[in-house]
Amino acid sequence: xxxxxxxxxxxxxxxxxxxxxxxxxxxxxxxxxxxxxxxxxxxxxxxxxxxxxxxxxxxxxxxxxxxxxxxxxxxxxxxxxxxxxxxxxxxxxxxxxxxxxxxxxxxxxxxxxxxxxxxxxxxxxxxxxxxxxxxxxxxxxxxxxxxxxxxxxxxxx
Amino acid sequence: xxxxxxxxxxxxxxxxxxxxxxxxxxxxxxxxxxxxxxxxxxxxxxxxxxxxxxxxxxxxxxxxxxxxxxxxxxxxxxxxxxxxxxxxxxxxxxxxxxxxxxxxxxxxxxxxxxxxxxxxxxxxxxxxxxxxxxxxxxxxxxxxxxxxxxxxxxxxx
Amino acid sequence: xxxxxxxxxxxxxxxxxxxxxxxxxxxxxxxxxxxxxxxxxxxxxxxxxxxxxxxxxxxxxxxxxxxxxxxxxxxxxxxxxxxxxxxxxxxxxxxxxxxxxxxxxxxxxxxxxxxxxxxxxxxxxxxxxxxxxxxxxxxxxxxxxxxxxxxxxxxxx
Amino acid sequence: xxxxxxxxxxxxxxxxxxxxxxxxxxxxxxxxxxxxxxxxxxxxxxxxxxxxxxxxxxxxxxxxxxxxxxxxxxxxxxxxxxxxxxxxxxxxxxxxxxxxxxxxxxxxxxxxxxxxxxxxxxxxxxxxxxxxxxxxxxxxxxxxxxxxxxxxxxxxx
Numbered sequence: 242x243x244x245x246x247x248x249x250x251x252x253x254x255x256x257x258x259x260x261x262x263x264x265x266x267x268x269x270x271x272x273x274x275x276x277x278x279x280x281x282x283x284x285x286x287x288x289x290x291x292x293x294x295x296x297x298x299x300x301x302x303x304x305x306x307x308x309x310x311x312x313x314x315x316x317x318x319x320x321x322x323x324x325x326x327x328x329x330x331x332x333x334x335x336x337x338x339x340x341x342x343x344x345x346x347x348x349x350x351x352x353x354x355x356x357x358x359x360x361x362x363x364x365x366x367x368x369x370x371x372x373x374x375x376x377x378x379x380x381x382x383x384x385x386x387x388x389x390x391x392x393x394x395x396x397x398x
Numbered sequence: 399x400x401x402x403x404x405x406x407x408x409x410x411x412x413x414x415x416x417x418x419x420x421x422x423x424x425x426x427x428x429x430x431x432x433x434x435x436x437x438x439x440x441x442x443x444x445x446x447x448x449x450x451x452x453x454x455x456x457x458x459x460x461x462x463x464x465x466x467x468x469x470x471x472x473x474x475x476x477x478x479x480x481x482x483x484x485x486x487x488x489x490x491x492x493x494x495x496x497x498x499x500x501x502x503x504x505x506x507x508x509x510x511x512x513x514x515x516x517x518x519x520x521x522x523x524x525x526x527x528x529x530x531x532x533x534x535x536x537x538x539x540x541x542x543x544x545x546x547x548x549x550x551x552x553x554x555x
Numbered sequence: 556x557x558x559x560x561x562x563x564x565x566x567x568x569x570x571x572x573x574x575x576x577x578x579x580x581x582x583x584x585x586x587x588x589x590x591x592x593x594x595x596x597x598x599x600x601x602x603x604x605x606x607x608x609x610x611x612x613x614x615x616x617x618x619x620x621x622x623x624x625x626x627x628x629x630x631x632x633x634x635x636x637x638x639x640x641x642x643x644x645x646x647x648x649x650x651x652x653x654x655x656x657x658x659x660x661x662x663x664x665x666x667x668x669x670x671x672x673x674x675x676x677x678x679x680x681x682x683x684x685x686x687x688x689x690x691x692x693x694x695x696x697x698x699x700x701x702x703x704x705x706x707x708x709x710x711x712x
Numbered sequence: 713x714x715x716x717x718x719x720x721x722x723x724x725x726x727x728x729x730x731x732x733x734x735x736x737x738x739x740x741x742x743x744x745x746x747x748x749x750x751x752x753x754x755x756x757x758x759x760x761x762x763x764x765x766x767x768x769x770x771x772x773x774x775x776x777x778x779x780x781x782x783x784x785x786x787x788x789x790x791x792x793x794x795x796x797x798x799x800x801x802x803x804x805x806x807x808x809x810x811x812x813x814x815x816x817x818x819x820x821x822x823x824x825x826x827x828x829x830x831x832x833x834x835x836x837x838x839x840x841x842x843x844x845x846x847x848x849x850x851x852x853x854x855x856x857x858x859x860x861x862x863x864x865x866x867x868x869x
Contacts, residue, residue: 242782242789275788298769300788306638306804311713317771317788318713318864320804322638324490324620325485325510330801333481333777333793343529349509353482356502359778368535369446370527378525384864399625399632427829433633457631463647464673468556474589474614474631476558479647481777482792487644490620490636516621530648624859638804639824647795657843661828666820667796682849684813685840692839 243298244396247277247335248365249351250284251344258342259366262287263294264387265339269367270297272397277302277334279320281325284341303333329352329353337361337394339384341369355380363393400455401553405457406508406523407441408501409482411449412419415499418522419444420451422496427454434459434491436484437475441498446471446500448542459488494551496541499527512537520550522544557612558710561591561649563665564598564681565658572656574602574681577608578701579653580638584611586711591648593641594625594632598655601627616645643667651675652709653698657682669694677707715867718806720822720837721755722815728844729813732836733758734765735858737811741768743868748773748805751782752797753791755812762783773802781864800824804850807831807867810855814839834864 250262266288269276272316278285280301287368289299293314301315306322319325328350332338333398338354340347340362347367354362364383384390391397403426407419423445425429426433433441433449437458446456450471458472463479478484485507489495495511496521497504504524519537528536541547548554560583564576580602585592590606592599593614606699607628615629616686621634635641642645642664646652652668654661655674668676677696684692698704715739737759740747747763749756751772751824752867756791762787772786793797799821803809808824811818811833818838825833834853841849855861861867 242779242788245789254749279816298788300409300771300790302790306828308713317769318716318805319771319773319790321801322804323483323640323794323801324486324636326480326486326637328486328510329481329483330790330792330794333791334789343511343535345513348527349506349513352502352506352509353485356482356506357777367529369528369532370505370528371528373523373525375526378500399622399629402632429601433698440627443624453633458589458632458762459633463671465556474612477613477642477647478644480637480644480797483794487635487637490634490678510599513619514679622725637797638800639827640794640800642824643795643797643799657849659797659823662841663823664818664829666816666823668797669794670816670820680844682844683846684819685842687837687839689840 243276245277245334246274246338246394247331247338248284248288248341248346249274249279249331250341251347251380252281252283254283254287255291255340258284258366261387262341263291265341265390266291266297268387268391270291270295274392275300277331279331281314282312286312286314301373302327325349332357335360337363337396339390340367341365342366363390401431401493402434402491403551404488404494404495405441405445405498406488406504407434407498408504409438409440409442410439411499415441415523416444416545420448420499422498423448424452424547425544427452429548432457434488436488439469440505443469443471459484467507482506489514492517494520494553496547497521497524499523518551520547522547545551557593558588558650559591559648560588560708561599561645561652562655563652563661564655566595566597566599568597568656572680575701576655577680578602579655579704580676581609582705584609586705589614592646593645593646594629596626600608600626600628608672612624613707616641625701639663647692647708649674651710653708654681656680670680675708677704679704715745715746715807716805717745717865718802718809719755719759719811719812720750720802720809722818723752723754723756724811725754729755730758731838732858733763733812736812736861738766739858739862741766743862746771748802750802751786753783756863757783757785760820773798796820803828806831808867810861811835811838813837831852834861836861839844
């Protein structure tokens with residue numbers, strides 16, 4: 242069974258986030274990892290396009306019950322019909338979660354992944370979580386670029 | 399149909415969070431609101447106990463498929479069998495979400511509520527979400543005490 | 556914690572099914588049971604109306620993510636946002652499942668309840684399940700009327 | 713995007729059901745279809761093994777939140793953490809559903825597929841659903857062998 246890595250991020254993203262997600266997808270496919278994503282636009286579409294450009298397998302886990310909103314670069318489409326509860330399915334499927342950029346949906350995936358505690362969570366930019374005293378909450382690794390993000394997952398040590 | 403308010407917070411909480419959650423539950427029941435919570439300990443149990451002390455209805459939406467982990471102050475128990483995907487059910491059921499204290503599970507509920515955008519989200523303490531430039535992400539109301547939290551929901555204007 | 560009983564049946568039902576569901580709801584409320592239902596019309600609405608006529612608590616577990624399709628006799632509304640996956644939430648919440656009438660959605664609830672194997676399943680009319688040799692598959696109790704259905708759950712022995 | 717076909721059936725199955733499921737998986741892979749299954753043993757494992765023997769892609773949609781119960785022939789593993797609510801995810805993902813053999817879990821998938829009404833449902837043996845008058849409920853196609861089942865989906869007309 243191949244390694245599975247989720248790339249999570251906003252459906253509307255900056256050009257920098259798009260580039261980072263695309264490169265992350267491309268590198269993951271090069272390592273033989275299956276890419277798990279939310280199947281929509283923005284960071285999800287960029288990671289999917291990057292992975293497909295390197296011949297990778299891409300699974301899109303959609304909130305809707307049908308495939309009408311599926312992006313063009315998905316190998317497998319799972320229209321869950323679960324709405325945003327599908328975010329927990331994405332997280333459960335991942336040996337590591339790489340977060341690119343910030344949005345409320347993205348933050349819910351990051352938080353669900355940390356709550357599950359099964360897979361390393363790596364951020365490339367995006368939102369920051371502080372405790373009541375203003376200190377960063379521990380546990381998330383911040384990477385500087387896609388290659389560093391793959392290293393930080395520890396999956397290819 | 400009664401107003402439904404979710405109180406979310408960690409299963410292991412500080413004494414201050416317990417007191418705030420208990421008082422929030424008590425005040426909500428006094429207004430005739432149905433309390434929706436995760437049905438476990440800590441903030442969830444405190445809010446449930448507060449609501450029951452005022453004769454309120456308390457719904458516990460559990461991650462497990464059976465009732466064995468249900469707290470003692472629940473009027474109705476929904477063992478969803480969904481794991482942490484049940485957090486989105488809690489959020490969908492709420493006319494307002496009041497967050498007391500911080501944890502990864504709690505943050506996922508806060509983020510899912512903001513993502514849905516249907517209900518006001520009010521925090522009593524807890525974790526803070528900043529964008530990449532270190533500024534608080536807009537949209538969450540921070541209240542000073544339980545009475546202020548109820549006011550901040552806007553449900554009883 | 557009160558006993559919780561699910562009444563499942565089609566959203567479009569016959570007059571006989573309506574009467575049976577209404578009487579079942581009324582009797583359940585008389586016993587102090589919380590009624591769990593799908594929250595829509597037909598058998599679900601009849602059971603809810605019956606329970607409310609006797610002062611009972613009625614929980615509607617909706618497929619949609621909001622309350623717009625909720626029936627008028629629900630005490631608590633859980634808009635799950637799960638689509639028909641919500642059928643498994645209904646089943647998990649029930650100490651017994653009473654099925655009135657037949658439809659594909661209803662059959663899925665009956666099958667999920669039998670699959671879980673935690674709660675007795677009682678039918679008042681409705682569809683029949685046969686094995687390949689044409690024999691009824693064992694395990695479901697067939698009742699003759701609502702009072703018999705309550706007896707058959709074994710909850711009040 | 714490839715055609716996606718679900719093969720559903722019991723985790724403990726007869727030798728005849730195993731052979732039929734294996735041949736169905738093999739034929740589906742030969743057509744380039746992605747096989748969606750529940751990822752466990754019996755019919756699910758047989759269909760997966762058949763598809764892999766022909767070089768196909770196999771997606772296992774598991775009830776558990778982790779991969780420990782995943783079968784050996786899965787290309788992609790989705791540990792949903794949803795319990796039997798995952799049956800609706802399988803159904804939503806399918807352009808056609810082929811049912812081999814009978815069990816309560818299998819029947820729930822058949823019923824959810826008919827409830828959704830989006831994809832043709834084809835049975836190879838298995839349980840039969842009758843209305844109150846003892847007549848088969850319309851809508852399911854009964855096939856005589858795996859090749860006939862593929863034809864009956866209408867996906868390759």
